[in-house]
Amino acid sequence: MAIWLVADSAAAEIAIVLNSGEGTVSVVDMGARKERSRIPIGKEPHHLMATPDDKHLIVANAVSNNLVFLDPATGQVVKRIEKISDPYQIGYSPDRKYFVSASLRLNQTDIYEAETFNLLKRIPTPKAPSHIAFNAASSLTFITLQHTDQVAAIDLATQQIRWTIKVGPVPAGIWMTPDDRHLLVGLTGADGVEVIDWRKPAVVARIITGKGAHNFLAMGDKRHVLVTNRVENSVAIVDQQSLKVVEKFPVPGGPDCMELTRDGRELWVTSRWKRQLTVVDMASKKIVAQIPVGRSPHGVYFRGHAPRQ
Amino acid sequence: MNDIVAAFAALHGALFENAVLPALFALGLMDFSEPAFDATEFVLIGLIQIGAVYVLLRPLEAWFPAEPWADRKAVRVDVLYTFLHRIGLVPIAVYALLRPLVDGTDEMLRALGYIPPGVEDAIPALHDSPFLTFVVYLLVLDFADYWRHRLQHRWGLWWALHSLHHSQRQLSFWADDRNHLLDDVIEGLWFSAIAFMIGVGPEQFVAAVMLIRFVESLSHGNVRFGFGRWGERLLVSPRFHRTHHAIGVGHEGRRYGCNFATLLPLWDIVFGSANFSYRGMATGITDQLGGRDYGESFLAQQWLGLKRLAGRA
Ligand SMILES: [Zn+2]
Numbered sequence: 001m002a003i004w005l006v007a008d009s010a011a012a013e014i015a016i017v018l019n020s021g022e023g024t025v026s027v028v029d030m031g032a033r034k035e036r037s038r039i040p041i042g043k044e045p046h047h048l049m050a051t052p053d054d055k056h057l058i059v060a061n062a063v064s065n066n067l068v069f070l071d072p073a074t075g076q077v078v079k080r081i082e083k084i085s086d087p088y089q090i091g092y093s094p095d096r097k098y099f100v101s102a103s104l105r106l107n108q109t110d111i112y113e114a115e116t117f118n119l120l121k122r123i124p125t126p127k128a129p130s131h132i133a134f135n136a137a138s139s140l141t142f143i144t145l146q147h148t149d150q151v152a153a154i155d156l157a158t159q160q161i162r163w164t165i166k167v168g169p170v171p172a173g174i175w176m177t178p179d180d181r182h183l184l185v186g187l188t189g190a191d192g193v194e195v196i197d198w199r200k201p202a203v204v205a206r207i208i209t210g211k212g213a214h215n216f217l218a219m220g221d222k223r224h225v226l227v228t229n230r231v232e233n234s235v236a237i238v239d240q241q242s243l244k245v246v247e248k249f250p251v252p253g254g255p256d257c258m259e260l261t262r263d264g265r266e267l268w269v270t271s272r273w274k275r276q277l278t279v280v281d282m283a284s285k286k287i288v289a290q291i292p293v294g295r296s297p298h299g300v301y302f303r304g305h306a307p308r309q
Numbered sequence: 310m311n312d313i314v315a316a317f318a319a320l321h322g323a324l325f326e327n328a329v330l331p332a333l334f335a336l337g338l339m340d341f342s343e344p345a346f347d348a349t350e351f352v353l354i355g356l357i358q359i360g361a362v363y364v365l366l367r368p369l370e371a372w373f374p375a376e377p378w379a380d381r382k383a384v385r386v387d388v389l390y391t392f393l394h395r396i397g398l399v400p401i402a403v404y405a406l407l408r409p410l411v412d413g414t415d416e417m418l419r420a421l422g423y424i425p426p427g428v429e430d431a432i433p434a435l436h437d438s439p440f441l442t443f444v445v446y447l448l449v450l451d452f453a454d455y456w457r458h459r460l461q462h463r464w465g466l467w468w469a470l471h472s473l474h475h476s477q478r479q480l481s482f483w484a485d486d487r488n489h490l491l492d493d494v495i496e497g498l499w500f501s502a503i504a505f506m507i508g509v510g511p512e513q514f515v516a517a518v519m520l521i522r523f524v525e526s527l528s529h530g531n532v533r534f535g536f537g538r539w540g541e542r543l544l545v546s547p548r549f550h551r552t553h554h555a556i557g558v559g560h561e562g563r564r565y566g567c568n569f570a571t572l573l574p575l576w577d578i579v580f581g582s583a584n585f586s587y588r589g590m591a592t593g594i595t596d597q598l599g600g601r602d603y604g605e606s607f608l609a610q611q612w613l614g615l616k617r618l619a620g621r622a
Pocket residue numbers: 458461462471474475553
């Protein structure tokens with residue numbers, strides 16, 4: 001029995017969850033749907049992403065001013081890169097040349113050379129730069145400015161702000177549609193998503209998704225994207241061609257970041273206010289598990305995720 | 310223990326989700342949803358703490374009083390101070406006032422290419438042990454508080470404010486938050502600066518504040534006991550702090566007093582200000598015996614504090 005358990009847990013796929021309010025990472029056994037361990041990681045880890053080669057998982061510790069690289073299979077710490085200023089949200093440009101870090105608390109956006117993590121430029125971007133997107137050509141990065149209700153576009157080669165435009169209240173998540181035409185912006189202070197034609201640039205539409213629209217996740221079919229509505233406690237599925245909501249289902253506790261299994265069958269969502277991961281069966285849209293994790297769980301990742309578009 | 314944490318988390322989450330968050334949304338204040346989540350927790354912990362301290366200390370004050378009182382009227386104003394603090398009004402106002410200052414300074418330094426270090430830079434092993442890190446923070450914060458308190462007694466202008474805390478002659482577990490509001494702002498500045506310099510994370514800061522408050526409530530209690538010969542030297546006890554409040558002892562001799570520590574008497578021992586010879590003295594300020602008025606109501610106390618500061622009371 002014991003041997004069987006050990007063998008099983010060694011092979012089990014894990015989900016990694018950042019407990020932003022207690023400085024730990026929860027390692028969750030996906031099969032058993034249980035937290036297996038909780039590892040100290042640093043102060044205020046909010047977002048995480050895989051390196052472009054998928055070998056490591058990067059956790060951005062905003063208050064510790066560092067990036068921690070994890071082994072995505074085990075959750076073990078591999079290395080730390082220090083002196084990364086207040087990394088709240090992070091992102092690689094599609095061509096992998098640039099690494100961008102948004103410093104929400106300090107109104108700055110930092111552009112690094114991705115290979116070396118050498119800081120190219122620290123750009124004042126008031127106020128509260130929060131989420132990051134790129135165009136397909138990797139010439140621009142787009143940042144939502146949460147406290148001034150704007151989106152800024154920064155030229156990556158020159159590291160100059162190209163333009164800023166006004167959007168609705170409290171823009172958070174920002175997402176480039178797979179056809180490289182539109183930016184979707186989650187308005188946490190309103191009830192939906194704004195659509196920006198970034199070449200103009202102008203807001204061209206608003207999609208009503210639910211109160212407190214916040215963050216995005218692609219469903220892997222290059223057509224649909226999921227949106228969390230943090231105040232309404234729901235997740236909406238948006239068709240990126242028709243720019244319409246095709247379905248919506250409840251997810252409790254202030255749903256924030258999401259991860260979808262490769263087969264599209266299960267959606268794992270961090271429920272910020274409830275200290276739990278909520279697992280939704282995507283066929284029935286029913287909640288099949290609520291897994292207790294740490295305080296204020298934010299980013300979530302697992303290896304067997306759906307394609308990122 | 311896990312059940313208690315889970316029950317508390319459920320209460321915190323439900324309160325935030327059903328009351329605070331919809332209100333923020335309706336008022337167009339969603340920018341502040343995350344600080345508000347923390348503030349909701351801060352307020353809840355504060356309330357639970359008031360309840361716990363009351364249940365623990367009120368019977369002890371009745372059964373083993375350091376000094377017997379005919380009534381507890383003078384204590385009432387301290388109850389108000391406690392609620393103003395522990396349900397978060399004062400700390401949240403101070404936080405809102407100081408946060409832009411701290412973040413603005415931080416932003417400026419980083420624009421110049423300087424990232425303030427944390428204790429982990431000096432002791433890398435702390436990366437893997439939040440508990441040890443917390444202990445280090447607690448030591449640093451307590452050390453800083455010793456010196457803050459010592460200066461409150463040493464500098465006349467600061468004493469003009471801090472004397473309000475000492476003017477309570479019925480010293481009870483409610484007395485610890487009895488402070489001038491301006492002094493609260495100075496305290497906020499002091500701790501923000503320290504926390505900034507050593508890189509304390511917000512949740513550890515809250516945990517430290519909660520622990521310190523608990524010990525402070527206890528050490529102000531009108532109770533007769535100490536912690537024994539060695540215990541007295543490890544943790545600030547009611548006897549130890551009562552000596553600090555004693556008329557003619559706590560804030561006069563040896564260049565303005567003794568027993569300034571909040572958590573660890575160690576600092577008083579090391580810096581030569583410890584006094585373990587409690588003799589059941591009365592608490593208050595010497596000039597109160599000569600009729601000096603420090604006010605009875607909250608407003609009078611605050612106003613007189615400002616007047617003392619201006620040299621007019
Ligand atoms: Zn004092």
